[in-house]
Amino acid sequence: MSFLQSIDSALAAFANFVWGTPLLVLLVGGGLALLIYSRGRPYRHIGHSIDLLRGKYDDPNDPGQVPHRQALSTALSGTLGLGNIAGVAIAISTGGPGAIFWMWVTALVGVATKFYTATLAVMFRGRDSAGELQGGPMYVIREGLGKRWMPLALLFAVAGLCGMLPVFQSNQTVQLLRESFAVPLGWVPAEGSLMFDFATGLVLAIAAAVVIAGRIQRIGKFAVRVVPGMVLFYLALTLIVIGYFWQQVPAAFALIISDAFSGQAVAGGALGAVITTGISRGAFSNEAGIGTESLAHGAAKTREPIREGVVAMLGPIIDTLIICTCTALVILLTGVWQHAEGIAGVTLTANAFSEVFGHFGPILLLLMVLPLAFSTIVTFWYYGVKCFVFLFGSRFQGLYTGMYILLIVIGAVASLNAVNSIIIGMYAIMAIPTMTSTLMLAKHVNRAAHDYFVRLKANERASLKDPV
Template identity: 50%
Template sequence: MLVLLVGGGIFFLIFSRFMPYRNFKHGVEILTGKYDDPNAPGDINHFQALSSTMAATIGMGNISGVAIALGVGGPGAIFWMWITAIVGMATKFFTCTLSIMYRGKDTNGKVQGGPMYYITEGLGKKWKPLAMFFSLAGLIGCAPLFQANQLTQIVRDTVIAEHSLLGYNTMILSDSMLTAEGFRLSDIIVGIILVTLVSLVIFGGIKRIGSVASRAVPLMVIIYVFTVVYILIANITEVPRYLALIVSDAFTGNAAAGGALWVVISNGVRRGAFSNEAGIGTEAMAHGAAKTVEPVREGLVGMLEPAIDTILICSMTALALLMTGAWTDNTVDGITMTAVAFETALPTVGVYLLILCVFIFSITTMFTYSYYGSKCLNFLAGADKQHYYNYFYVLTIFLGSITTIDIVVNVIDGMFAMMAIPTMIGTILLAPRVVDASKDYFFRKKRGDFDL
C-alpha cells in the first residue's frame, strides 16, 4: 500500500509537472456546471459524479477511520494521511481522466468506465486478467461492512444502550460456531432496518444514487463541519500545539501502539487510502459515468476529492479528538471515540449531532458502493447479471452490523490493497497518454476551442 499509493502518487505528481495543482481553479469552474454538456455520453453531470464519489469517500473514514488511526498510530498517523491525500490528488487526476478516455461498453452496449475498462481498452485485451483481478477484489472491497458496523456501533453505544431499547441486553446464538458471545439482538434489528433503507435507493441505479447523493452530501458536510468548527473555535488556542504534535510524532512514533514508527506510517497510509480512495479505483468507476467528452475535465474534478475529504474533513476530526483528549481513552475505539469527543465538547447535544452526521455519512456511502460492486459484477458476468450484486450487497450490510470491527477492518483493508495493485499498474503504464491529452486540452482551452 505504501509503495503503490504514496510512491505511485509521487510519480504522477512529478511526471505531470504538478499540472493538476496548477489548474485547481479550473477544476472548480468545471464543477459549477460551466462546461456541462447534457448531450455528451454518460449518465450524470460533473457535480453528481463528484457528489457520488464524495458520498463514498466522505463517510466513516473521516469519523471512525481517523479515530482508528489515532488509537493505533497516534497523532503522527494524521500527518501520513495528509501525505496520502496530497499525492492522491495527482493519482485521482490520472485515474479519473483515464476513466473517461478509455470507456468501454458492457454486454448491453452501454458506455462504462473504471479501471477494468481502461486497463482492457487502453492496454489491450491481453491485460484483461489484471482487470478481472480488480473486479474480483472489488466485489468484496465495495461491500459496506465498515459503514454498517460503525453506524450500528454508535446507535448501540448511545441511544440503545442508554435506554435499553431493541433487546440491548439480549444475546442470541451464543456458543455457536460463529461466536462464543453471541449476537446482540439490537444489532440484528438495526441491521435489518439499514438493509431496508438502503434497498429503497440502490435498486434504482446510478441516476437515483447520484440524485440522492447530490442533495445529501452538501447537507452532511455542512452539519458536520459546523459542529467540528465550533469545537475548534472553543479550543482555538490549542490548535497550533496539536498541529505541531501531529508533525513531530509523524517521525518518532512515540504515541503509536507499540511505539513503532512503521505503525504510524502504515496506519496513516491505510486510513488515508480508505478515506479518500485515491489509487484504489472505486472513484474512477463513478467518474466514468460522467457526461463529458473531455477526459481531462473529469480528472480535474476528481482531484478535488482528497483535498476536501482528507486534508479538510479528516484534519478537523483529528483536532477535535486530540483537543478533547478522547484519543487517549483506551476503553473506546472507532466511532465511539468520536462520540466521546463530541459529548465532551458539546454535552447532551454533541452525541446526537454526531449520530445524525454518521447516519447520513454511512447511508450515502452505502448507496455509492453498491454501484461500484455492481459494475465489477457487470464486467465479470455481463450486464444482465449485475443486479444480482445488490442482493449480496444488502446481505453484507446485515453482516457488517453484527460483526466485530477488527474483522471488518482487516477484510476491507485487504481488499483495498488488492484493488490498488491493478489500478496503479494500469494507471502508471497509461500515464504518458494522460499527459499528452492534458497538453492538448490546455492548448485548446487557451485557444478557446472546446468543439473538438
Template identity: 55%
Template sequence: MEKINYWVSEAASFVWGLPLLILLIGGGLYLLIYSRFLPFAYFAHAINVLRGKYDNPNDPGEISHFQALMTALSSTVGMGNIAGVAVAIAVGGPGAVFWMWVSAIVGMSTKFFTCTLAILYRGKDDAGEIQGGPMYFIVEGLGKAWKPLAIMFSVAGLVGALPVFNVNQLTQAINDILLVPNGYEKSFSTDLVIGIVLALITGVVILGGLNRISKTASRIVPAMVGLYFIAVLAILFINVDVVPYYFKLIFTDAFAANNYTGDPMFGGILGALIVLGIRRGAFSNEAGIGTAPMAHGAAKTNEPIREGLVAMLGPFIDTIIVCTLTALSILVTGVWKTSEANGVSLTAKAFSDAIPGFGPYLLLVCIAVFSISSLFSYSYYGTKCLSFLFGTRHKHIYNYFYIGSILLGATTSLSLMINLIDTFFALMAIPTMLTTLILAPKVMARARLYFDNLKN
C-alpha cells in the first residue's frame, strides 16, 4: 500500500507540473482577457437566467438552468470546500486561500467558455439522445480527427469521477465527530459499515438517472449552503476581533509564503504555494477540468451563451463564497496553528472550539449532505464517459463499479485518495482546455451576437 501511495503521489506531482499550470491558469487568463471581461459585465443577467426568466420548456435538453447549476454545484460544493481548504491551509497556511481565489476568478471565465461550448456543440449518443460535455464538443467542434482527445478525456473521467475522496473524508468525519467521542473505536470494520451505508444511499438515487439526481440536488444543495453559511457566520461573529487580521494575512502570506510547510517547487516555496492553491482551487470548483460541462450540456436551452453565464456563477458560489467561509473559520479559531489534524478533522476542530457541544454535529450534517450530493453528480459524469466510449447500453455497468468504489474510499488513506483524483483531474483538464482555447473565437462570435441582441 505504501508503494502504491508513493507512485500515485509521484504521478500527481508530475502531471501538476508547470505545463498544466500554464494551461489551466495561463489559458484561463487568456480567456479572461480575450473576452475583455465581457461575461462579468452580465453578472446580473446571469442571475436572471438562473431564476428561470428565459426558460422555454420546448427547448432541447433534459433539465432547467437552475437544475443544471445545482447538479454541477452538488459535485463541487462538497469536500473540496471543507476538507480541501483545510488541506491547503494545513500545508500552505493562509496564503493558499489567495491562490484559490485567483483560481476561482480565472475559473469563472473558463467555465463560461467550456459550458457555452457544451451547448454550442452538443452531439448525439448511439441512442440518438442529445448530449453535451468535452468529449462531444471536441468531436463536434474540431472534427472526428480529434476523437483521440475525446477518448483521453473520457478514459480519465472514468477514474476522475470516482467518489473516493468525498467518501474518505465523510468516513473520517463520522468517525471523528460521531463515533470516537461516543466511545466507538475507529477500525476497518466501522469504516466498512459506513461505506456500505453510503453505497446503499447512493445506489437508490443514481440508479434513477439524471432527473432524480438533478431534482435531489436542486432541493438539498441551496439549503445546505445556507445552513453552512449561517454556521460559519456564527463562528466569525464569536471571533470578530481577529477577522480583519486574518483576512489581511491571506493577502500578505500569499506572496511571503511564511507558513508553507511542504516541499519547494519551481525553485522556491512561493511557487509551491501557488501550485497548492491552484490544485485545491481546481479540485474545489473544477473549472477547466470538464465535469461541469457534462451537467450544463443537459440544460433545456437553445442559447449556448445563457448556459455559459449560468455556469460562470459556479466558481463564484463554490470558491469565493463557500471556500472563504471554511478558510476563515479555520484561521480565526487558530486551529491551523495548534492542531496536527488535517482535512475534514481540522475543520471539525474549528467548529468544536468555536461552538462547543453541537458545533461539530452541525458541521457533520453539512458534510454528510455535501458529500452525498457529490456522490450523485459524479456518478452521472462517469456514466456519460462510459456511454461515449462503449455505448449507452453499457452505461449502467459504471454505476455498479462506482458504488463498489465507495467501499474503497471509506477504507483507504487520505493522501492516496487525494493524489489519485488530482492525477486524473489533470488528465481530464488537458483535452478540455486545449479544445476550449482552440474554439474560443467561436464562443466570442456567438457572445457578441447574443449581447448585441440583448441591448436591442
C-alpha cells in the first residue's frame, strides 16, 4: 500500500470512528430528549412558521441581517442538492430500503433539535471583532455558557473551518457537467479532461466570487430565488416518476418499513447496519444538531428568538421527509437499487430517472443539482468565514475568501478521497459542541417559548398583528 493510500485509509477510518454509535446516540437521543422536554410544542406551531415565512411579522428595524425566509433558504441551500440525491442513493445501496425509515426518524427528532439550536443562535448572538452581531454555536457557547466553555466554542470553529471546504461540491458539480454534457457531445473523452475540469472550475469560482462579494445579504437573496424553484422542479420530476409507478407505491413504503426492522436487504441481514446507515445519512442530510444551520438562522432579522426556531424546524421536514423520501421512492419504484452493484451515489439516482425520461433523465437531474450545488458553495463560504472570523478576527477574512475561491478550482481537478473523509469527520466533530451546548441551555428556550406563545395567543385574540 502506497503512502497516499495509507493516508486515505487512515482518514476514512477517522470518519467512520467519529460517526460511530456514541455520536448517533448524541444526535438522535439528544433530539428525542429535546422533543420530550418541549412536550411537542414545536410540532404544534407549524402554521405559525408559514406566517413568518410570508413576512407577516417582518420588521426591517429588527436586529439581524436577513429576513426569516432568506435565513431558511440559506440554511436549506447548504443541505439540499447532492446530499438528498447522492446521499439517499448511498443509504439504499449500503443500508437497504430500511435505511430510509431511520432517516425519517432523524428528521422527526430533528424538528425539535433545529427548533432549539436556531432559537439559541438568535438568543445568544454575540459581537465579532468588527462589532457585527453574529449567531452560531460558537457564539451560543461563549455568550450562553461563559468563558470557561470556550474550548468547546473553539472546537466547533476549527471543525467548521475544515468541514466547510468547497472541494466536494466543486468536484461533483464539474463531474456532473462533464458526464451529462461534455462527454455525450464529444467535447471530452470518456475518461475526462483536465483542461475541461480546470476551465469549468474556474468559471464556477468566478461566479461564486461575484455572489460572495455581496456577503450574507446577496447569498440570502440568491438562495431565496433558487432554492424554492429547484425544490418544486425536483418534486415535479419525482412525482412524474412516482405517478408512472403509482400502483407500486404502497409496496415501496411497506418495504421501507419492514426492512427497517429486519435488515434483509443488507448482506448478512445486519439490522445494525441499516440503523447506523440511515441515522448517519439522515443527520448528514438535514444537519439537525450539526450546527451549520445555526450559522444561517443566527443572521435572521428578529427580536424574538423563538420565531427563528419555529422557521428552522421546517428544514428537516422539507429536506428529509419530503425531498429524500421522493428520491427514495424514485430509486425503489424503478428497481435500479436491485442492480446497483458497483453503482452508487448520484449515478444510481440518474439511472432511476433514466428509466422514465430516457437519456434526458440525467440532464433533467443536472438542471436541478447544478444551481443547488452552487448555492451550497456560496453558503459554505459564509459558514466558513464566520468560523474564521471567530478564530482570527475580521481583519484577515479576505485571505480566507481568496483561499476558498482557489479551493473551488482545485476541487474541480483533485482526487477527493482524503478531503471528503476530512469533511465528513469534521461534520461529526461539530455536532459535539452543538448538541452539548443545546442540551445545557434548553431550559432558556422552554421559558422563552412559553412566554412567546402565550403572548402570541393573547395578541391573536385581540387581533393584534405583532406580539411585542
